[in-house]
Amino acid sequence: EVQLVQSGAEVKKPGESLKISCKGSGYSFTNFWIAWVRQMPGKGLEWMGMIYPPDSDTRYSPSFQGQVTISVDKSITTAYLQWSSLKASDSAIYYCARRSYNYGDHLDYWGQGTLVTVSS
Amino acid sequence: EIVLTQSPGTLSLSPGERVTLSCRASQSVSSDYLAWYQQKPGQAPRLLIYGASSRATGIPDRFSGRGSGTDFTLTIRRLEPEDFAVYYCQQYGSSPMYSFGQGTKLEIK
Numbered sequence: 222e223v224q225l226v227q228s229g230a231e232v233k234k235p236g237e238s239l240k241i242s243c244k245g246s247g248y249s250f251t252n253f254w255i256a257w258v259r260q261m262p263g264k265g266l267e268w269m270g271m272i273y274p275p276d277s278d279t280r281y282s283p284s285f286q287g288q289v290t291i292s293v294d295k296s297i298t299t300a301y302l303q304w305s306s307l308k309a310s311d312s313a314i315y316y317c318a319r320r321s322y323n324y325g326d327h328l329d330y331w332g333q334g335t336l337v338t339v340s341s
Numbered sequence: 342e343i344v345l346t347q348s349p350g351t352l353s354l355s356p357g358e359r360v361t362l363s364c365r366a367s368q369s370v371s372s373d374y375l376a377w378y379q380q381k382p383g384q385a386p387r388l389l390i391y392g393a394s395s396r397a398t399g400i401p402d403r404f405s406g407r408g409s410g411t412d413f414t415l416t417i418r419r420l421e422p423e424d425f426a427v428y429y430c431q432q433y434g435s436s437p438m439y440s441f442g443q444g445t446k447l448e449i450k
Contacts, residue, residue, distance in 0.1 A: 256439070258386075266378075266386065266429055268439035282437035316385055325392035326433035327376035331385040 223247040225255075225317050225332035232338045233307050240303035241335045243317030250298040251275045254320035256328055257291060257302045261313045271320060272300055307339045343368050345430050347442035353450040356420050362445045364430035366411045374433040377406055377415045380444075381426045389428075390415060425449050 228242040243255060256271035270281035274295040281291070292301045300317060315335050318328035344367040354360055364375070372393040378386040388397040390406035393413055403418040417424055430442040 265444045266380075266431075266441040268437055268441070271438075280438060282439075284437065318386075321391075324395070325373045325376065326439075327374075327388060327391040327431065328378075328386075328439075329388050329391075329397065331387070334385050 223319065223330045225319060225330055227315075227317060227332040227335045230336040230338070232340070234341055235307055235309055235339055237307050237339075238303070238305050239307055239337065240301050241315060241337070242299050242301050243332050244297070244299045245319070246298060248319075251295055254322075255293065255300040256318045256320050257289075257300075258316045258318060258328070259285075259313045260316065260334075266316075269302070269315075274298075274300070307337075309339050309341075311337060312339045313337060342437065343370060343432055343434050343440055345432060345440055345442035347428075347430060347445045349445060350443070351446045351448060353448050354420055355450045356422055358420050360417050360420060360447065362415045362428055362447075364408070364413045364415070364442050366413070366432060369410045370413075370432045370434065372409050375406075375408065375413050376431045376433075378429045378431060379424075379426050380429065381423075386429065420447070422449070 224246045226244045251274045254271045257269040259267045269285040272279045272291045274293045290303045317332040319330045321329040346365045348363045375393040377390040380386040394406045405416045427444045427446045429444045
């Protein structure tokens with residue numbers, strides 16, 4: 222069974238750093254890109270970027286380029302999303318998802334989401 | 342950047358009804374690269390339809406998708422209580438590589 226299990230909810234202060242994780246299992250982790258998607262409170266879905274585990278090739282949405290860093294440790298089948306200095310506007314739920322492009326291009330399995338709250 | 346516009350924003354319907362949701366793209370989208378997701382409150386999105394018309398694994402056949410070019414639709418043949426949720430269309434293409442519509446909320450009448 223394909224699973225993406227994300228790290229737990231975080232409460233941080235503005236200016237703090239944060240790294241959240243997404244562990245894949247039940248499939249060949251190095252065969253699929255892992256994407257990150259933001260959902261701000263009461264809002265829709267925004268694609269942030271994605272990473273290819275075998276070589277860490279990373280693509281970012283222009284909206285998130287320079288704002289976050291996506292990384293991966295393929296030895297433990299885990300992808301990461303990190304911030305060096307959080308802002309209140311980073312408060313959101315962050316989902317990781319597996320990219321499938323055998324036919325079409327879409328996100329076929331999703332993690333349960335990580336709620337990030339940034340507040341002073 | 343391709344912008345996806347979903348309509349209507351909210352629909353109030355009763356179980357058993359048939360519904361068609363619309364997703365319109367600002368530029369032509371390859372049918373291969375149009376997908377639909379369902380999101381229930383407190384849950385992650387779930388892939389329903391990919392390639393505009395192919396149902397994802399485990400998706401009931403009351404869900405169907407069609408369309409081409411700039412106009413795509415998701416139809417739910419007979420609404421079940423568990424179908425009341427928010428639906429998003431998504432396209433893959435140029436920067437940003439993925440974009441989503443703003444969503445259509447199906448609520449129980």
